[in-house]
Amino acid sequence: MKIRPVVMKFGGSSVATAQRIKNVAKIIVNQKKKYKHIVVVVSAPGDTTDELIEKAYQITSNPDKRELDMLLSTGEQISIALVAMALHSLGYDAISLTGPQAGIFADSYHTKARIIDIDTRKILYYLHQNKIVIVAGFQGINPNEDITTLGRGGSDLTAVALAAKLHAPVCEIYTDVEGVYTTDPRVVPEARKIDYLTYDEMLEMAGSGAQVMMSRAVEVAKKYNVKLEIKSSLVDTPGTIVYK
């Protein structure tokens, strides 16, 4: 049987508190009932990444980039373990994997590495066992076996790259807004949600300041034809579909 999992990505705000992590687990379980196989990608909780950067700069004004990546990658590791535990407590089988464990190979440009390839064997092995696989976003392993991070917002890139490699029918990007809006709903109350966008329209919108996704991730989605749905982790309504 060919496994084509749905990829679900949750941003930092969606896993900022224990309550939100429990909520994320419920959303995952709902999708698990609909689609047989699920891969989840998560970012670091809330402002963790910013706080870790701040801490590094309290130590030195010129932190070594390899060590910065070692530090920053811990944020996502917190999220994957907690989401897996939340799924266990709902009675579901789930396993967390760091980027390196998930087979995400990246280059050596510390703090803004690119994904070179993904060896999906371990992910597929666990999916076969009917486990929900939770992957740490924003990180990979370089040829030297050092952890590298993929640039700010890089969990989007992890999710899209996994969706491409695993031939996912959709890559769902869960965030704290209900989709892509004509203008920022947090600033302009009469902003309107857009149902469908092309990749190019989505890239243009990012340029005009309505950044809901890392631009490089949208470019990769375009290149590999990964269907995106940007939706809320707080309310259950259809989001914005990005395709073609």
Ligand code: ASP
């Ligand atoms: N935690 C990382 C960041 O804040 C990656 C991400 O959020 O996608 O940039």
Ligand code: MG
């Ligand atoms: Mg983050």
